[in-house]
Structure formats: structure tokens, C-alpha cells
Amino acid sequence: MIPAPFQYLRASTVDEALTLLASHGDDAKVLAGGHSLLPLMKLRLAAPEYLVDIGPLxxxxxxxxxxxxxxIGALSRYSALVQDPVLLEHAPLLAHVSGEVGDRQVRHRGTIGGSLVHADSAADLPAAVLASDAVLVARGPSGERRIPAAEFFLGPFTTPLEPAELLTEIRLPAQTGQGWAFEKFTRRAIDWAMVGVTVVGGRVGLVNMGGVPLRATATEEALAAGASIEDAAALAAEGTNPPDEPHATAEYRRHLARVLTRRALTQASR
Ligand SMILES: Cc1cc2nc3c(=O)[nH]c(=O)nc-3n(C[C@H](O)[C@H](O)[C@H](O)COP(=O)(O)OP(=O)(O)OC[C@H]3O[C@@H](n4cnc5c(N)ncnc54)[C@H](O)[C@@H]3O)c2cc1C
Known part of the structure; x- marks a missing residue:
């Protein structure tokens, strides 16, 4: 599997990356850790003429x-986030979720920004960022803008970022002292989630339960109204549209969402 020919451009500053992206428009793609983009290029599902490498920034x-x-800077790698002292104290959910992504090699190359911009609903970080009420900061030719995570995942692999924009950082309210948990159900140890559930401070994010990462709003509303964990978790699959595949039907995933949400809420309440 060999990618289509492309020109490799290495940016040495954010400003230089933005200039390169602005001059090549739709023909250019940003390269961060490469763990999502390069497989797509090898399969020829992506064939950018120019790759703007921001990895070294x-x-x-x-x-x-x-x-x-x-x-959090967008190019922070999972391997750094897992052990970052600020994250461990003030956003432990994100540190923990980063440690559950793929294997060691993936965590040493993959970046939080790459995961969010790739916008795969089966990925772990997008649901954690959504449950964290984060705001994503983008920079482009017309300056900086802030996009709430709730407005960032528009559809499968689709975000509001323009081709000439870079995701630069992720901002979230400190979660110091809030209960949190991550439940990831996989067939094998380092697989992608068949279904995942992130919980922090009573907010619940779902992995792989639709075309985009989702909040389990019915569960959150029930909890806020005083329902028991058991009753609130029973609503976790409301409004979801999970993939229906031979190895995991949509109904099976709905069942998983309810069970994993109950486990995660119980864990977070301890
Ligand atoms: C074997 C394997 C197992 C994996 N398992 C998991 C898993 O269990 N859970 C999980 O969540 N993920 C998993 N992943 C995906 C992994 O997390 C990727 O690293 C991540 O999705 C993409 O990050 P990256 O830095 O490699 O981005 P890249 O591949 O470099 O880029 C991804 C996309 O984002 C764009 N982009 C990247 N950074 C920016 C930026 N700052 N601004 C604008 N656009 C940007 C690129 O142009 C591209 O479109 C796995 C990957 C592999 C190869």
C-alpha cells in the first residue's frame, strides 16, 4: 500500500504552517502524528498534493x-498526557483516557489535536473532550476562533475547521475533585472501543454510539433531576444511532452503553 505522490513541507513555526496552508488551500493536509492520516493515504482514501508537517512544533x-x-496544546502526545502532573490533578479523565488509546507506539506518535480533527466517533478522546465541556481553539488566516466541543463534531470525520485552519489548543474547566471514570469495551486488549463511556462531574460522553461522539443527554438530565444511577444509566442509549455490524449489532451496542454507563457512574460516584 503506497500513497499517491505528494510534496512534503515541514513547518518550523505555527505562523509558517498557517502560511503554507493558506497558499495551498484544499490541496494541502496537515500532518501531526500521522497515525490516522498516513493509513488513509496508504489506502488512497486521502491523496493530498502537499503535506504540511507540524509534528516538530x-x-x-x-x-x-x-x-x-x-x-492543552494540540500537538501534545498521548504518552505525555498520561503522566502530565497538571492533567493528573485537574483533568484526570483526559490523562486516563490518553493511556487507553491503542498501543505504546500509537500513544508515542498520536496527538490529541489529530484525534479531535480526525473526528472518528470510535476514538476515545473526542467523547472525553465532549464530556469535559471543552472549547477548541483554531487559528487561520482570519485570526483565532473558539469552538465549543459540542459544535465541533459535525458528522463522521467532519469538523467546522477550514482547510487553512489549525487546531492550536483545547481548553476545559478544571475538574479538580470531580468524580470521573472511563469504561472501554473491546474485543482484544488494545482494540478500538466497541463502545466506550466517559464520565466527569455528572456529564456523560459516548464512544462509537453514532456518526459522531455523543453526550448521553437523557442520562445527564435524569441524574440532574435526582434519578438513581441505575435508572439514569438505563437511558444511556436514548437518541443514539450505533453502527450495526455482524460482530456487534446496534442493539448489542445499546445494551453495552447502558451497562458501561452504570459502571462508569458508579465508579465516578466513589
Ligand atoms: C494501530 C492503531 C490503533 C489505534 N487505536 C486507537 C484507539 O484505541 N483509540 C483512539 O482514540 N485512537 C486510536 N488510534 C488513532 C490514533 O489515536 C491517532 O493517532 C489519532 O486519531 C490521530 O492523531 P495524529 O496526531 O496521528 O493525527 P494525523 O494522523 O497526523 O492527523 C489526523 C487528521 O487530523 C488533521 N490534523 C492533525 N492535527 C491537526 C491540527 N493541529 N490542526 C488541524 N488539523 C490537524 C490531519 O490533517 C488529519 O486530517 C489508533 C491508530 C492506530 C494506527
Whole structure:
């Protein structure tokens, strides 16, 4: 499997990356960790003429606390997030979820920004970011804009980012002291989630329960109205549209969503 020919352009600053993207428009693609884009190129499902490599840009690799918000640079790799002291204290759900992605090699190359922009509903970080009420910061030719996570996942592999825009950082309210949990159901140890559930502070994000990562709104509303965990979790599959496949039917995934939500809420309440 060999990709179609492309020109490799390496950006040495964010500004340079933005200039390269602006001058090549729809013909260019950003390359971060390459763990989603390169497989697509090898399968020829993506064939950009230009690859703008932002992988080396350390200026987009950081985690810090700013006025009660946790701010994560888009190029932060999973392997760094797992052990980041700021994240462990103020957004432990994201640190933990990062450690559950793929295998060691994937976690050493893959970036949180790449996962969010790739917008695969089977990926783990998008549901965690959604449950964290995060805001995604993008920079492009017309400056910076902030997009709430709830408005970022428009459809399968589709986000509101323009071709000349970069996702630069993810901001979320600090979750210090809030109960959290992640339940990921896989066939084999390092597989993608058949279904996953992220919980933090009473908010619930679902992995692989539709074309986009979802919030289990009926469950959240029931909890806010004082329902028991058991009753609230029974509503976790409301409004979802999970994939229907021979190895996991839609009905089976709905069942998993209810069971995993009950487990995650119970864990988060301890
Ligand atoms: C074997 C394997 C197993 C995996 N298992 C899991 C798993 O269990 N759970 C899981 O969640 N994921 C899994 N993944 C996916 C992995 O998390 C990817 O690394 C991640 O989805 C993409 O991050 P990346 O940095 O590699 O992005 P890339 O592949 O470099 O880019 C992905 C897309 O995002 C765009 N992009 C990247 N960064 C930016 C940016 N800052 N601004 C604008 N556009 C950008 C690119 O143009 C491209 O369209 C797996 C991948 C592999 C290969």
C-alpha cells in the first residue's frame, strides 16, 4: 500500500504552517502524528498534493493551568498526557483516557489535536473532550476562533475547521475533585472501543454510539433531576444511532452503553 505522490513541507513555526496552508488551500493536509492520516493515504482514501508537517512544533506541546482552565496544546502526545502532573490533578479523565488509546507506539506518535480533527466517533478522546465541556481553539488566516466541543463534531470525520485552519489548543474547566471514570469495551486488549463511556462531574460522553461522539443527554438530565444511577444509566442509549455490524449489532451496542454507563457512574460516584 503506497500513497499517491505528494510534496512534503515541514513547518518550523505555527505562523509558517498557517502560511503554507493558506497558499495551498484544499490541496494541502496537515500532518501531526500521522497515525490516522498516513493509513488513509496508504489506502488512497486521502491523496493530498502537499503535506504540511507540524509534528516538530514544540510550541503546540504543553499543558498548563490558566485562571481555572486546563489548557492543552494540540500537538501534545498521548504518552505525555498520561503522566502530565497538571492533567493528573485537574483533568484526570483526559490523562486516563490518553493511556487507553491503542498501543505504546500509537500513544508515542498520536496527538490529541489529530484525534479531535480526525473526528472518528470510535476514538476515545473526542467523547472525553465532549464530556469535559471543552472549547477548541483554531487559528487561520482570519485570526483565532473558539469552538465549543459540542459544535465541533459535525458528522463522521467532519469538523467546522477550514482547510487553512489549525487546531492550536483545547481548553476545559478544571475538574479538580470531580468524580470521573472511563469504561472501554473491546474485543482484544488494545482494540478500538466497541463502545466506550466517559464520565466527569455528572456529564456523560459516548464512544462509537453514532456518526459522531455523543453526550448521553437523557442520562445527564435524569441524574440532574435526582434519578438513581441505575435508572439514569438505563437511558444511556436514548437518541443514539450505533453502527450495526455482524460482530456487534446496534442493539448489542445499546445494551453495552447502558451497562458501561452504570459502571462508569458508579465508579465516578466513589
Ligand atoms: C494501530 C492503531 C490503533 C489505534 N487505536 C486507537 C484507539 O484505541 N483509540 C483512539 O482514540 N485512537 C486510536 N488510534 C488513532 C490514533 O489515536 C491517532 O493517532 C489519532 O486519531 C490521530 O492523531 P495524529 O496526531 O496521528 O493525527 P494525523 O494522523 O497526523 O492527523 C489526523 C487528521 O487530523 C488533521 N490534523 C492533525 N492535527 C491537526 C491540527 N493541529 N490542526 C488541524 N488539523 C490537524 C490531519 O490533517 C488529519 O486530517 C489508533 C491508530 C492506530 C494506527
Amino acid at each position: 514544540d510550541e503546540l506541546r504543553y499543558v498548563r493551568l490558566e485562571d481555572g482552565e486546563v489548557v
